[in-house]
Amino acid sequence: MTKTTVAGDAHSIPADDKTLRALSTSDLAGIDITLADVVGTVEGAYRTLAAGRSDNPRKLTVKPEDGHSVSYAMLGRDGSRNVVAIKTSYKHGLDKGREEQHYYTALTLYDDVTGLPVAMMDCGRIGSLRTPAVSALLARECARPGARSALVIGTGTQGRLALPFLLTTVPDLDRLMLFGTHPEGITAVREQLSAHFPDRDVEIVTDLRAAAADADIIVATAGVHTPAAVEAGWLKPGALSILVGHGLAPSTLHRADRVVATSEAQMKVTGTDMADEEGNLPAVDTEFPPVIAGITAGRRSAQERIFAYNSGLVVTDIALGHRFAQLALDQGLGVQVPLWQ
Template sequence: MIDTNPTPPDTGADQDLQVLSTSDLAGIDISLSDVVATVEGAYRALAAGESDNPRKLTVKPSDGHSVAYAMLGRDGNREVVAVKTSYKHGLHQRRQEQHYYTTLTLYDDITGLPVAMMDCARIGALRTPAVSALLARECARPDATGALVIGTGTQGRLALPFLLTARPELQRLMLFGTHPDGVRAVREELTRYFPQREVEVVSDLRAAVREADIVVATAGGHTPAAVESDWLRPGALSILVGHGLAPSTVHQADHIVATSAAQMNVTGTDMADEAGTLPAVDAELPGVLVGTALGRGGEDDRVFAYNSGLVVTDIALGHRFAQLALDQGLGKQVSLWR
């Protein structure tokens, strides 16, 4: 006989939820190399079949004024289950007029107890350029010396420091941006992590693309930038994070790499051709990292890489932040379940 009124579980203090705010996470010191290693570990666990990363759920009204995502995953390396939510409102408005909220809730899959709930903005701000850095490390030509970042928003500001963390041999650093405050922020972040390096702000995008071995497009949807495939030099790697690349860069690419082919087909529809289709992906980043897939074909191949977030990387980095925060006594305990 099924018990329709089961005894509720004990809701002791050990089940209290540790809530970590934006300010709690802002002061945590973590190196860029630590972030890259944490993200890479998440991809390797996924490639080994130890983790689960189902396709994200998306809700978007017909007029496109907002978008919401829900992502569930399990990091088998850390034995952590988590749910991430993301909601952005005002997509037709200027960036400063938009509203954006994202959270990550972590559970320990060994003890069955909650770990923490946190604002996920900083996690995403670090995770995404770390992924671009891994793509650059694995997919750019070994002799790459020049990099161009398009966009000066959240992702553009840390793109160069992460690229240099993964490819310290890069010599020429270029930036295309249209917002003076954003350009200044990019310079400040580069100086913070690499005080001896300088970025060259370019106005002729086409000429800059021709000189770059790595192009990282992080711009917002209103950017005037739209790099065409024939602008890219032979052997160039173009990485799409936000906007700034024209559809020809993927449709005419010699080799296509994605963090997830399934997610690219869901979130990369703005790069589809007139028939609404995207070309097949040649390799996924987790496989590239463990050597079961190629990051590029020939030396002169133009490689297109699609950087879409996988929740397992948010879980790994979020868990790392939770550990550091709890060690420092940060956050507030909430008795949500009692």
Template structure:
């Protein structure tokens, strides 16, 4: 059917899973979203959160506008069963995009693949901007959704990394991490580590992606001078934040909403020195010396979801994927 203001292209999980996109394309798209935000051309309001008193679920709503792509979008996220193991949780996330030039809807899509790509891409950009010049060893903690592509994305932005370490306990997750590394970088190998403290001491870049139930918690004393510790999920103790020489965040406001588990005994979080969009814009440097220990917080910004979601919508339209739904008739 012809596109008009009553129809909406719906892109399912299977529609999006069949789209090919390179890691470099993802990184470039996410980086452009940060640059556009830093230039004041995009809008990324603070996310709205609702959570019941017993903490069994959490829901987010995020609205944003990409000023280069000229699109407006709303992302919703709902997770149920936070006290349960990952296989017993229910998680749904969607992104609905509107063209702000024509006024027509672009697409509504499952946002899970978008998140599984934009988050490790943001971590890789944080690593590129925050890592010491001679960074050679990377450690990933966790083998879930965010951990599985962490190493390939790190190699995309830091190709000189020569030692890749993984700390994980789930056999299927470890196998998935190894498979993704082989798929994207068949000539590279990773080491599975069991002594987390020792591995952290060797690492120049640490990306902590573990789930909430992980016992892993790298302390500040385990970090060597010049180390960069990036928190995506769990796996870093609060001391890595509070004793850092520099603190970088994708968004300080988002960090204060979602990073409360890293607060000190009085419930306080330290000030953020710089936000990633400003660093990527080239206005300021993430670190001022090679010996500084840098803590980086990756909470995700909806403008990156919008940019990457729009990129997927373009690819899907080219291949005529999705279902046209007469939603407003």
């Protein structure tokens, strides 16, 4: 096994031109990483992209006519790490309940200095951390000054870490609310919050309209079958609505004073359920990478109602996946697969 050093990193990553290090779900599950580390890694990926040093092409999508499955493929290059990666995602059973669905996602990383593979890994944990970290960064940059209350809609994978990440970037939040319909999901949200912030608890709300009217920040992470649909007229001045999954009605986008998207191109691909009666989406006022870099403003006034669209950028998966690869390889995790022998 040879050792190669990825440019811009202090860590050495083993790689071999005839074998590939495969990191499983269980390999990655045991790796300890702080929320602040995740946020910093994701933020760095945005800054590199805003500086023009990374490449994040529009994702490719395949979906059958009956909508029972959806597949994505994303290619990107991280210019600070000199890493190229391909991410694939496949979900089957969209017409069924959550327990009957199948979901597989994988990330393959290559060192663009040596031309050798770094690792192939399950990308489930990467996505479960990356997405709420992006929402937390959106909240930090786009919430009104003095924001004190947050409402999370949904208790699935993305909802369970939404509040801990929000508290990481907006620590002054003093009212945490949750709207969910699955008891086991509500329990999981509470457990995650307690694990990271043992002195905090979440208020379970059943009156969604009243909760939305009180929230400075709303993060909608629910699944497609959610009964939740927050309307624009429910929001107070200065509210920030972040869409990750479902839970916001199209009016929150079309009547927003300002629209921010991690990627306008990806919003046009994956945000079609938010289109108006004629199938149109409003123009995006700014994408998020230049906001992170201080080039454009996330918010222009305290009274603006802002809609933020959080779609995954593969450069953030690459950055966080590479960080996990470093930690995993330092611990000797994974299996060497002679894929090209």
